[in-house]
Amino acid sequence: MADKLIRGLGLNDEVRIFSLDTTDTVNEAVNRHKAYPTAAAALGRTMTATVVLGAMLKGKDKVTVTVEGGGPIGAIVTDADANGHVRGYVQHPDVHFDLNAQGKLDVSRAVGTNGYLRVAKDIGLKDNFVGSVELISGELGEDFSYYFYHSEQVPSIVALGVLVNPDNTVKAAGGLVIQVLPAASEETITCLEKIASEMRPISQMIDDNLTPEQIVDEVLGDSWRKLDEMPVEFECTCSKERFINAIASLEKNEIKQMIEEDGGAEAVCNFCRNDVWIEKEELEALLEE
Ligand SMILES: [Zn+2]
Structure with a gap:
């Protein structure tokens, strides 16, 4: 299945939804950079979130994400356009640690927690929009959620997952972002908080080969509808x-x-x-x- 991002609305059209499969895209980046599993997961999660940030833009707008957490992988830099094209690199791709206590790739140890997540949007104006927050977990999903809340004032669920095979290829990668729209009722916000606390890890869902649609089905049941979709792929603009x-x-x-x-x-x-x-x-x- 080719990578794609789907957009939708849910909970009485009071939340917007982005769900995506980035397996091939992240695999290509990991392969090009010869990244080890922990670094691969950090890069892949950041690229996946960057695709979503790109999907919020229009026309020729672009977004660049920089994560600098003071950890051994150094900086992660990714960028994306509004049409699902993304690229990225990590300063030290040869970083790998044993699995953490939850049996997961120890992304926060590689990224570090003493630093920032910065989002720069080039929306065709003289000055870019730049939002920056301190890293709060280094696992990246929570950090992007914190970014949306503090820099853009949009309460959001951000779930990012990358699974790496023993031979360093990417088994599965993807994500889910659900954002509260401005007109949302208290009831919807409470409902979303409940969903966030009860949903199982996205890494399990992508390991079960759920499509972007099935992931949203699992999380929101039948209280959502799909609006559109677009392909996602690794693309570099160098020449x-x-x-x-x-x-x-x-x-x-x-x-x-x-x-x-x-x-x-x-x-x-x-x-x-x-x-x-x-x-x-x-x-x-x-x-x-
Ligand atoms: Zn290039």
């Missing part, structure tokens, strides 16, 4: 032209050094790990500009 532009902003001496010592320049994309060789002649053209 040779962008690398050349980045090099063009360097000092001329540095460019000369690349020509003389290396006979060109190798550029590697942080997000997708693709590498590009910039020819000597292309560097020389920059010096002439």
Whole structure:
């Protein structure tokens, strides 16, 4: 089944729902970065939440998420557009710990809890919208929920799950976000709190191969309806032209050094790990500009 995100409304149309399967998408990122299971889970959970943040945008808007928790994996950086395209990297992908006391990948130990979660939205204005909160758990689901509540004033359930096979491939990844809409009644808010406290871990649901629709069915019963869906996939926006532009902003001496010592320049994309060789002649053209 190809990855997808579905949108819906529930509880008398007083909550909005995003449910998604990101298995192939996260697997591609994990594979490109050669991430170990704990780092893979942290990256995958962040990418999954970023797809949802992207789905809240319109047109050519973009969103970038940065998580810096002071833990051994360093920073996690992900971005997504409004159409289900996402990419991401983690500074130290070779981080892995034994399972925690609940038998789960110990994401908070890898991420750390002494830092922040920052969301920057490029919505075509001069200044980006930037919201930032302190990390409260390092498990990321709770942290995104905290972000929605404190930065956007929207009470939300955020459940994120990534299961990794012994060979470091991704067995399943996905998430569920339910947000209270402004007109929601007290009753709906209370109902949602009850649902949040009673639902089983999302990792179990995706391990049972539930589709995004079945996950919402399990959590909300028949009190919801699907609005639409869109495909989700890993996509990087890097190009040779962008690398050349980045090099063009360097000092001329540095460019000369690349020509003389290396006979060109190798550029590697942080997000997708693709590498590009910039020819000597292309560097020389920059010096002439
Ligand atoms: Zn790239």
